[in-house]
Amino acid sequence: MCDYHFHNAAVILKVLFPTKCVCFQASVDEGSTGVVVNLTVDDRDDPATGAWRSVYSIINGDPNQSFEIHTNPDNNEGMLSVVKPLDYENTMFHTLLIKVENEDSLVPGVVYGPSSTATVYISVQDVNEGPVFFPDPLMVTKWENIPAGSFVAILNATDPDYLQVQSIRFSVLRDPAGWLSVNPVKGSVNTTGTLDRESPHVHNNRYSALFIASDNDYVPSL
Ligand SMILES: [Ca+2]
Ligand SMILES: [Ca+2]
Ligand SMILES: [Ca+2]
Numbered sequence: 001m002c003d004y005h006f007h008n009a010a011v012i013l014k015v016l017f018p019t020k021c022v023c024f025q026a027s028v029d030e031g032s033t034g035v036v037v038n039l040t041v042d043d044r045d046d047p048a049t050g051a052w053r054s055v056y057s058i059i060n061g062d063p064n065q066s067f068e069i070h071t072n073p074d075n076n077e078g079m080l081s082v083v084k085p086l087d088y089e090n091t092m093f094h095t096l097l098i099k100v101e102n103e104d105s106l107v108p109g110v111v112y113g114p115s116s117t118a119t120v121y122i123s124v125q126d127v128n129e130g131p132v133f134f135p136d137p138l139m140v141t142k143w144e145n146i147p148a149g150s151f152v153a154i155l156n157a158t159d160p161d162y163l164q165v166q167s168i169r170f171s172v173l174r175d176p177a178g179w180l181s182v183n184p185v186k187g188s189v190n191t192t193g194t195l196d197r198e199s200p201h202v203h204n205n206r207y208s209a210l211f212i213a214s215d216n217d218y219v220p221s222l
Contacts, residue, residue, distance in 0.1 A: 022118040026080070029125045030088040039069070039078035039118055041100055053103040054078065059117070060097035069098060078118075086124045089160055094122040130221035131157040131168045131213035144197045152180065155187035157213035166215040174210040177201040182211055 026037035041054050056069040056078035066084040071077070078100060086094070101115035133155065140153045159166050170187045172180060179193045189211075201207055214220045 022116065024080075024118060024120045026120060026122045027125055028082055028086060028122060030127050031085045031129070032127075033082045033085055035079050035081045036122065037080050037120060038072065039080060039098060039100070039120070041076060041078070041116075054100050055103050057099050058096055059099045061095050066094075067096060080120060087160075088124045088126040089162060092124050094124070096120040096122065126161070126163070128164075128215065128217045128219060128221045129160040131159045131215055133157045133211075133213060137208075142191075142195060144195045146191060146195060148191050148193055150191045152189040152191060155182065155189060155211055155213065157187070159215050161215070161217075164217070166217060168213050168215055171212045171214070172209065173212045176209075177207065179207070180209050187213075 022039075024037050024039055028036045039056065053073075054071055054076050056071060058067055058069055064084060066082060066086060067080060068083045069078050069080045072079050078098065080096070080098070096119070098118045098120060099115055100118065134157070138153055138155065142150070142152060155170055157168055157170070159168060168187075169184045170182045171184060172182055177193065177196075177199055179191055179195055180189055181192045182189050195207070196202070197205060199207070212222055214222050
């Protein structure tokens with residue numbers, strides 16, 4: 001049997017009221033711009049005075065200046081906008097720290113009034129994007145009169161949606177003289193006719209053809 005000895009100890013907990021945590025959430029499609037969320041503030045100053053009007057600023061989380069925030073003069077809300085399109089494959093989430101303060105506090109010589117911060121969590125939604133050719137344009141030099149079926153070039157395209165499993169297919173969009181064909185899977189371009197430097201479709205020794213690379217999403221993107 002053990003004897004336990006107790007000493008009374010007074011534990012004084014100092015309970016701190018957290019400064020009000022104001023959080024907002026928004027969702028935005030990659031590649032788009034515009035207002036994504038309106039931040040509301042609760043200010044008991046007299047409306048329509050400078051002390052009531054809020055001034056918002058982004059103080060953290062926006063290294064690329066992708067966002068802007070402006071005060072809605074009608075309701076004092078902070079309108080947070082995307083001004084540079086976001087890229088889901090690069091960053092899926094953004095966390096912005098917004099400071100809000102009253103307009104009067106910004107007047108030089110006036111002591112800064114109370115300010116508070118809000119956190120905005122933004123999730124970026126994936127959008128299907130079309131494959132991108134590289135290089136674009138692709139320059140190739142060939143002799144005229146080479147036999148039909150001659151190899152011309154391999155098209156190279158990559159799909160930005162690397163987190164999705166998508167395959168690319170190639171096709172001819174514009175081939176004014178009907179000289180070229182492309183393997184839809186491999187992207188290899190061959191002649192189907194006889195190249196002619198004196199053709200009306202050749203300008204300054206150059207013949208231009210356009211190809212499409214499309215993915216296999218249920219709504220294919222070009
Ligand atoms: Ca993207
Ligand atoms: Ca995407
Ligand atoms: Ca795609």
